[in-house]
Amino acid sequence: GQNIDQPTEMTATEGAIVQINCTYQTSGFNGLFWYQQHAGEAPTFLSYNVLDGLEEKGRFSSFLSRSKGYSYLLLKELQMKDSASYLCAVKSNDYKLSFGAGTTVTVRA
Amino acid sequence: IAGITQAPTSQILAAGRRMTLRCTQDMRHNAMYWYRQDLGLGLRLIHYSNTAGTTGKGEVPDGYSVSRANTDDFPLTLASAVPSQTSVYFCASSGGLESNEQFFGPGTRLTVL
Numbered sequence: 001g002q003n004i005d006q007p008t009e010m011t012a013t014e015g016a017i018v019q020i021n022c023t024y025q026t027s028g029f030n031g032l033f034w035y036q037q038h039a040g041e042a043p044t045f046l047s048y049n050v051l052d053g054l055e056e057k058g059r060f061s062s063f064l065s066r067s068k069g070y071s072y073l074l075l076k077e078l079q080m081k082d083s084a085s086y087l088c089a090v091k092s093n094d095y096k097l098s099f100g101a102g103t104t105v106t107v108r109a
Numbered sequence: 110i111a112g113i114t115q116a117p118t119s120q121i122l123a124a125g126r127r128m129t130l131r132c133t134q135d136m137r138h139n140a141m142y143w144y145r146q147d148l149g150l151g152l153r154l155i156h157y158s159n160t161a162g163t164t165g166k167g168e169v170p171d172g173y174s175v176s177r178a179n180t181d182d183f184p185l186t187l188a189s190a191v192p193s194q195t196s197v198y199f200c201a202s203s204g205g206l207e208s209n210e211q212f213f214g215p216g217t218r219l220t221v222l
Contacts, residue, residue, distance in 0.1 A: 004151075031209065042199060042213035043152070087151065095206035096167065097142075101151040 002026045002098035006088050011106045012078055020073045020086050020103045028093025034062050034073045035087040037102065043087055047073070075105070083107045111135050113214035115200050121220045122190050130185045130217050132200030140203045141183040142167075142211065143175060145196040152199065158183055159206050190221045 003025040012018040024032070031050040035043040049055055049064035049071060061074040075082055085102040092098065116131045134141065143155040144167075154167030158177040172194060174186045183202075187194055200214040 030207075033209075042215050044213070045210045048209045089152075096154055096157065097152075097211065098154075098168070099144075099152040101149055 002090065002092065004088055004090060004098060004100035006086075006100040006103045008101070009104045009106070011108060013108050014078055014080060016078050018075045018078060018105060020075070020088075020105070022071045022073070022088035022100060024069050024071070024088070024090045024100075026069075026090045026092050026098065029066060030091040030093060030095060032062075032064055032071050033089040033091065033097065034060075034071075035089060035099075037085045037087060039084070046086075078107050080107050080109065113200055113202055113212055115198075115214040115217050117217060118215070119218040119220075121222065122187075124191055124221055125189050128187045128190055128219070130187075130198055130200075130219070132183045132185070132214060133181050134183075134200075134202045134212075134214075135181065136202060136212065137180060138202035138212075139180070139205045140208065141177065142201040142203075143173070143183070143185045144199045144201065145169065145194075146199060146216075147196050155185065155198075157206075190219075192221045195219060195221045 006022045034046040037043040047062035054063045059076045064071045085104045087102045088100040089097045113134045139160045142157045144152040156175040158164045161180045198217045201211040203211045
């Protein structure tokens with residue numbers, strides 16, 4: 001089975017940095033994904049890590065440590081539009097995605 | 110370019126009724142998926158299809174069936190709806206099971222009374 005844990009909620013101020021942690025225990029590993037989901041909308045792809053290290057894409061970065069079963073998503077220079085849920089997902093050996101429950105980030109002015 | 114469309118947008122259904130949620134993609138993706146999203150539980154895979162003509166069970170398949178007659182369409186059927194199937198249903202697609210990105214449809218909000 002799959003076990004993916006991430007915090008339920010986080011709050012930060014506009015312009016600040018927030019780090020969303022994700023730990024996982026899965027049967028096999030074929031990559032870790034982060035998705036963004038605004039309220040009432042579909043999830044949209046943010047990042048993909050399959051090797052250890054940091055992947056940077058604009059204001060968003062994602063880190064992976066396979067040996068620790070750990071990832072984080074770093075959001076820099078927070079904007080009000082970044083208020084959303086952030087979903088951590090792991091692809092197992094059978095290529096299916098298992099999702100965490102999501103972290104709701106609220107950005108305050 | 111539509112991407113993935115789902116219908117209906119929302120539906121209220123009496124328990125025991127049969128319901129088919131429709132999903133169509135125009136990206137010629139081989140793989141398609143159905144998820145349900147419930148508060149506190151995240152997205153859970155119901156069924157998936159690697160290519161037209163094949164389907165497979167996900168994490169929570171009971172009470173649901175799917176078919177994949179062609180590349181574009183992947184309907185999800187609830188043969189006899191129960192209140193525990195009240196949820197938001199998302200269809201997704203990707204180039205293949207091994208692809209790095211899944212594209213999600215806008216979702217169907219289903220309420221079973």
